[in-house]
């Protein structure tokens with residue numbers, strides 16, 4: 536059963552101004568005999584901050600990888616910026632890759648490159664920005680991610696966990712993405728760093744209009760900055776709506792998840 540707790544968002548005709556950045560339709564993912572996704576469908580609209588939640592092993596990271604073209608679903612369709620990720624030409628894929636930023640769970644920074652060199656990688660790979668402009672551009676990205684310029688020359692191993700996440704975010708912002716995909720961005724951070732990271736994400740959405748899609752377990756992130764929550768359970772989207780409404784959905788996993796903290800609003 537799909538608990539659509541908000542006004543249904545799946546019909547773009549209902550609001551012609553709304554543009555779907557991500558379209559996931561009837562996605563099925565199987566690994567051998569195990570079915571991870573069994574008909575997953577949803578949209579992410581431009582300008583939204585959307586969270587995908589679900590139990591461990593429910594298939595959130597796999598879905599994220601399928602959306603950005605790193606893994607192929609067994610069946611169904613994924614469109615990013617209106618283009619089918621799996622039938623796109625090499626040229627279309629290249630264009631698509633310029634338009635999104637991805638923050639992997641572990642940051643995935645190149646350990647042998649400095650922070651500045653890490654941020655410069657996508658700029659050099661995807662643009663013709665002259666060499667002389669790369670350094671100032673890197674410093675802008677560092678500032679956007681809330682890091683001082685002095686972080687530029689550091690190696691990833693010299694940074695704290697929170698700073699590493701910010702450096703990875705700076706790299707994800709390198710090409711001025713229209714959408715940011717974040718896989719558990721606050722995991723491993725202390726509460727102060729986690730909330731400060733949340734505020735940064737909110738700022739990027741509000742001030743720069745970047746659409747945000749977050750895979751998270753963090754209830755504080757959900758209540759703090761998320762406009763819409765998708766719950767992945769038993770291979771399907773179990774619920775879709777604002778956090779306070781999704782929290783009231785009568786389902787064992789949802790109950791356990793939202794009631795794991797007693798101090799949050801109901």
Ligand SMILES: Nc1ncnc2c1ncn2[C@@H]1O[C@H](COP(=O)(O)OP(=O)(O)OP(=O)(O)O)[C@@H](O)[C@H]1O
Pocket residue numbers: 566571589590591592593594595596597598
């Ligand atoms: N390449 C693969 N081959 C086989 N099974 C895989 C592969 N990738 C993922 N899986 C399986 O798919 C399921 C979903 O994995 P996924 O990493 O998406 O879960 P998740 O919801 O992100 O979990 P967590 O919250 O713990 O990170 C798991 O059972 C995992 O073992």
